[in-house]
């Protein structure tokens with residue numbers, strides 16, 4: 001088969017490689033010239049896909065910035081971003097423009113699958129009509145389905161193949177086609193009755209995480225006031241073998257998904273005279289966490305009779321999660337922004353992030369970061385970084401991830 005993939009990012013590139021590894025040809029379309037250039041040079045820019053893995057199948061991947069080659073594909077998967085506008089409403093701009101480009105070359109008999117996370121109704125109400133501008137009818141002349149992506153960057157215990165894949169087709173025949181396609185790269189396909197159900201299932205997964213993270217973050221704030229160690233509490237609660245699922249507190253939510261996707265649903269809910277209270281509340285609690293962390297930093301410095309202004313603060317880990325370099329919506333950026341605004345002298349160490357150009361900062365070694373530092377703050381705990389050693393060597397430290405809490409001689413302030 002020949003499979004077209006529109007949007008070669010964290011979602012699209014692993015899919016392209018997976019289909020190519022199964023012997024299929026892939027037309028890889030992206031509007032970003034740098035990504036197309038990298039693919040032509042067989043160079044991966046997604047951490048989970050080593051360049052060697054890409055290079056091994058690169059002969060079957062045709063990078064392009066043009067829609068025309070999609071005309072000869074059996075199926076086209078759309079994996080473009082679905083961000084929020086500056087006033088936090090769904091921005092379907094990239095999805096609409098990708099769909100419009102595809103519509104111009106759409107062929108009878110093709111299968112189109114949307115993978116981008118979006119609110120229920122997008123596939124039927126937005127994507128289908130644009131594709132039908134081709135003169136072809138969805139469900140009759142071409143097949144259309146929604147299949148949400150569940151990739152979790154940095155995760156190695158579950159892969160594209162071993163993570164069940166949800167598929168909802170516009171018609172039964174649409175779903176049949178999509179199931180047959182994903183059968184090549186996924187062991188287990190979960191079929192739902194409509195694209196809308198598939199769209200909402202993805203949002204439920206992300207909102208579940210967002211709400212539970214907010215809950216444990218709120219508990220952390222309360223535990224801090226009560227003088228109780230939240231990590232001890234979470235560790236204890238997590239020993240219950242049923243009815244409890246562990247979530248850890250932290251400096252806030254980051255990445256492309258959790259800080260963004262829930263608001264797609266709360267926006268859509270308003271059309272149905274509903275206010276999605278859990279979503280809004282969780283968003284509020286989680287968005288406040290970086291500010292709480294700054295207040296915590298101020299307290300630690302205050303205890304040492306130091307103002308933030310002029311203090312040298314070493315930040316450890318600036319990406320949004322451990323083991324990856326993704327900076328999107330990273331709470332570390334907000335913490336650095338606020339501290340810089342207060343006049344702090346910031347340095348950072350993050351083996352995954354060579355520079356933070358918006359702050360004119362470059363990654364320095366852990367030793368260099370600690371040199372002359374008044375405070376070390378562990379914001380994201382990357383594997384391979386000696387956090388116990390950092391806490392030992394820093395004059396004072398704040399561990400926002402609780403990774404040094406078991407250290408015998410804890411000089412860090414372990415709570416959030």
Ligand SMILES: NC(=O)c1ccc[n+]([C@@H]2O[C@H](COP(=O)([O-])OP(=O)(O)OC[C@H]3O[C@@H](n4cnc5c(N)ncnc54)[C@H](O)[C@@H]3O)[C@@H](O)[C@H]2O)c1
Pocket residue numbers: 006007008009010011012029030031032035079080081082094095097098115116117118149150151152153256257
């Ligand atoms: N990153 C994740 O962990 C993850 C997980 C599950 C779902 N998702 C969802 O998948 C979608 C893609 O996310 P991502 O993380 O891969 O984004 P990304 O930004 O890494 O990649 C998207 C790519 O699409 C390209 N693009 C933008 N407009 C285009 C257009 N009109 N035509 C062709 N290409 C275009 C961009 O240049 C970029 O390379 C989003 O809806 C996201 O919510 C992401």
